[in-house]
Each structure stands twice: as C-alpha cells, then as structure tokens.
Amino acid sequence: MKQLIAAAVVFIAIWLFLLAAKRKLAKLGVDVQPLVLMVPIGSLKAMMSKAKLGKLALSVSAIAPHVALASGAVCIAILVKPSIEIIRGLIAKAPAKASPAVQILVPGVSIPLVEGVVSIAIAAIVHELMHGLVATGLGVKVRSAGLALLAIIPAAYVDPDEEEMKLLPPKSRAKIVSAGSLGNYITAGFFLLFLVSFFGLLVSQPSGVLVESVVGGAPAEVAGLKAPCVILYLNNTRVRTIHQLYTYLSATKPGDLLLLRTTRGDFLVKLGKHPNLPDRGFIGIVISPYDYYSPTIKALDKASLHWLWHKLEIYSIWILAINVGIALVNSLPIPPLDGWLLIDCLTEALQSKSPRKGKAVKLLKISLAALSIALLSINVAAAVARLIRW
Template sequence: MNVLLMVFSVMISSWALLNILYVHFRESFERRGFKLYYGLVLVYKRSKKIRQSSIVRKISYVSILLFILALIFFYYSMILGLMARAGLVSNVARPMLLIPGVNIVGDHLFYFILMIIIAAIIHEFAHAYTARSYNIRVKSLGFAIVLFIPLAFTEIDEEDAAKSPRKARIATLAAGPASNFILGLLFMYLFILAVSPTTLVIEQVLPGSLADKYGLKPGSILLSINGTPATRDVLRHYLEINNNTYLVLTIINPSGAMENITIYKPANTSLLGVYLWVGPNIVLVKLFGAWFSIVLTKLLYWGMIVNVGLALVNAAPLFISDGGRIAYELLGSRIGHMINFLSLLILVLAVAGP
C-alpha cells in the first residue's frame, strides 16, 4: 500500500507540474502538438503522411480472419464464464475485470501500463496503415492521457471512408483488434518458453513471517524445497505437515548467488509469509541473470494479457468498439443495436459479481 501511495503521489505531483509548465509555455507545447484540456486531458496529435502499401492491403485479408477468431474466442470465453457462474462447469478460469491498484499492484502496475501504451499504439497504427492501403486519407495520429489513463487514436477522413467500399471500411476496423490478437499470441508463446513449472519467484515477504525471520528476500528465485523442484503444490505440502519440521530451500538470491536456507517450521505454522510469482526458465537465468529474467517474464505476461484482452474487447460488438462498428456496417442500425446490446449484456453478466 505504501508503494501505491508513493506512486500515486508522484503521479499527482507530476501532473500538477505539467499544468504549471503548460500555463507558462502554452505556445511552445501547442507548436509541438500538445494540448491540455481543463487541466485533466493531455492530447498529442500530429499529422502524418502514410504511404499506400499493397503488402498491407494483402495482409488486411488475414486481419479479417484474425478478427473473426478473436470474436469467436470472446463469445466462447464469455459463455464459458456464464456457465461457470451458473455451476454448469467447474475448474474454468472466469473472465475478470482488471483494476489497477486492486488486482494489479506493485511493479505489475508499471508493466501493465507500459503494455497498454504499446498495445494502443500498435492498434492505432494498424488502423492507419490499413486505411491508407485502401486509399482512405489519414488526417492524424496521436495519443491522449485522461486522468492518467493512456489512450491512442487515429483520425481518418470520414468522407473518404464513406466513399470507400464496405470491404475497405471493415478491413480498416478489423486491423486494430487483429494486430493485438496476433501480438498477444506471440507474447503467449514467448511467455511459455520463458517460464518454468518448477521455479517460483518470491515477490514479497511479509514482515514478521517465517520467510522474514530466516532472511528470504523479494526477487529471490526458489529452485527446490527439501530437494524437490519448487512448485506451489510442493510448498503447500510441506507447509501443511502438522509436525515440527525443517524446510531446506535452494534459492538464487537477488544478487544472483545460489544458496541453501534452512527454515524451522513449527507444527502450528502453515504459512511461509511470501507472495509468489511464476519462475523464469533456469536457462534464461543463467544467460541473463535473475533480475532481468524476472522482469522479462512480467513483460511477456502483461503483453499477453493486455493484447489478448484488447483484441477480444475490441472485436466484440460493444457499440463504440471496432466490432460494434463492424456490426453496424454488416447488419444495419436496428439489428446492429440488438447485437451490440446482447454482447454487452453477456460481457456484464460474465464479469460482474463474485
């Protein structure tokens, strides 16, 4: 919580400083494409000439297929979530609303925001380059920060878009979710390669706990417990032993040295007092060190989560989403409204509640 308060304080102070600088150097900011609205919304917008590309146009057909896959996966995930909520299926991961500061905390918040920015930029560039490949003029590209939430946007010429074939408009809209979907799958593949099922990272040590007492440090990589490869199940097994026992933990400490730490666990203690994160592949640790390997796994994880999440939400017909606009293009206003409302209802029912 102290870390979050510190981060929040830095953000508020930085935003206040930005407001002061903008008031005094407004012309300089606006010459460079920056505008601050009501002291709360920072917008950067620049005109950018994008050349037409036949290669991008050919790729756009693949984008439409990827968009359809993302849409199918959205409905599959939501319906599975509804079935799990109703008790019809078990052992299924239900859709979850990610809330910074609530279920995204610590340094994960930094990686989450970083990947949001990267994903949004790629999403908008995909829209822009696909639009130009169909001879639709792109007026500008830019980004905005609204109450510390980063957004990106592409401003296309609406008259050009209206005159273009329906296929061109659909391909332009589909390009954004498709780019995030393929990027999310790439991050997923790399994440699977980068992590190991038999290592664990100690993210946080609770004050006064067994781990704190015996000197375990955040950023350590747990390799084995009493000679058994470290997994959550193995750790839980030893902690649940209802006798006085010893745990011999083999770790790689934050400095990169390997060491054994012996912990005496009393019979009445079943908690080590640590928060754990999936461990990196030991080959990765040997090549790049403990710190970089842990950072890389977090970047890959949030790259996967953010890009797949943005792809699914944008592919879904949700009124203002890319999928929502495609629904209107294909089905017209009346049926488009119905499909958008139904999709939004499914999403809310799948995500809301305990």
C-alpha cells in the same frame, strides 16, 4: 493504503495542473481533456504515410474482418455461461458458481501496476497504429497521429480523414475497422512464440520458485541464502511451483532443519516461528507470485540473471493476455467498438446488393448488440462488485 492515497493525490494534482495549463499547451499543439492528453508527433504521421508499411499492413488486413467476426462470436460465447451463473446466484441470493469472464483493468488495483501500464500501453499503441497503417495503405490521408495519455495509461492515436474513409467501399472500410484487433492478435502470437521457444512455457514444467529477497535477520539470512535464486528442492522433495512450496512448508514446525537446494547452492536452515502462524516453520524469504521458468538456452540460466529472465517472462505473459483480451472485447458488436463498425460495413455492403438481406442483417445486428451489451454488463457489474469487496 497510505501509498495508494499518496499516489491518488499526485495523480489528481498532475491532471489539475495539465487542465489549468490547457490553453498554453494548445499553442504547442497538445490537446488536453479530462483524463485524456494527446500530443501530435510529426514523425509518427510520416511513418503512417510510408507506402511500404501501408502495403504490408494492407496485405495482412485481408483476413482482419474474418478474424474480427470470429473473435466477436467467441467473446459472446465466453460471456454466456458466467452470465447465467451470475443471474442464478442473484436469484438464489448465493455466490455465483462461475467467476466473471471479464476483469476490470485498473493498474495497481486489479492488475500489477507497472506490468499493467506497460501491457495496456503496448496493446493500445499496436491497435491504433494498425488502424492507421491499413488506412494509409488504402489511400486514406492521416490528418494527425501521436501519443496519448489516458489517465495513467500511455497510448497512441491516429486520426484518418473521415471524408476520405466514407468514399471507400464497405469492404475496404471493414479492413480498416477490424485491423486493430488483428494487430493485437499478431502481437499476442509473437509473445506466445517467444514464451514457448525461450522459456518452454506450455511445453515444459516450471523450474522452481524464485526468491526475490531475504528478510533481514531471518533464518534464511542466518544460513547464508542470497537473492535472487531459485529453490529447486526442499530436503529431497522437488519443488517446481509455489503451490508445492506452500504445501511442503505447511507441514513444518519451528526448530525443524530444512535443506534448501537452490541455484546458488545448498543451505541448511533452522526454521523460526512464523509471525502469523506460530505453529508453522518460518524461512524468511520473499518469493515471486509467479512460477519460475528457466531459459531454454542453459548458458543463460545464471543465478545473477534469474530476476531479469523472470521479469521478461512475467511482462511477456501480461502483454499476451492483455492483447488477447482487448482484441476479444473490441470485436463485440457494441457501439462504438470496432465490432459494431465492422457489422455496419457488412450491412451496408449487403444492402447495396440485396435490400431484403440488408434489412435482415440490420435486425440481426441490433439483436447481437442488445445481447452483447446485456452479457458484458452482467459480467462487468459482477467484476466491479468483486473488486469493491476485495
């Protein structure tokens, strides 16, 4: 709690300093608003203007509107069941049978701090750059581009010329507004491919439980155990997951002898008394909260590199999950999200061809927006309530 308060004080102090220096920073081209800092970068703007990158993004963006529409429909479907269960729980004054379908992304509170900041930053930067590249591919001038800071989250921003965008046909604008989510899905696909090919995730079982550190003076240190290492067996029982480790240790008692078979060798540990559960045996190790997957290239699976591979695995999982989540939510037909802008473009295209169909689609658009806002609000409210209770 003290660390959290100290971090909050530092955070507030930094932002008060930035706001106080707003005029001086403006002379350098830096725009400071409450919890938003934007730094223009000429080289990033120049990159946006490169014809080859713009054409490549444009060729990929042909499927972007279709992907975004499907994504919005999937997101609405995901939100429906938890919303019904949450409402039933409120009526019955009982806990909901289903968890909220959304999670409030607060690095350091609801998600890990560093992994959360890095994952959200990558997702935000990819999203904005994809918008900019497709815009330039369609001949729209980018007035400014650079890096941004949203509270504590690094991001990017791209400011295309809105007047030039208005001159584009609706189908072209649809490609621009839906390109961000497509960029997130491409990023998620890349990391999924990496996780499957390099770690065997989804196609193989976890390898064991990673020991991050050993408690000083604890039974594990007395036995000679050193971190990082991966626990493979407890006595003769194969241990692949954290759940299996806890299940086995729950049946042990102080004084029991436990043979730990690890990637650093075998260690005979005489269990001590658990500080919180006196009747349970205590090893004295700090383990990772995530199951460990060994690299598929066995030559790389060395004890000294366990920590590196495990961190790479964890970051990849978070980057994948955050990119998919942001792409899904951004595809909802809610102002000012990309999903709403996309349906706006489609409505305009239909109205130019058939005014009757255009009016019907406009009514459908408003109905979908109302439904999406209601479903998202229910899930967000439940997620916030859960976070406060936690």
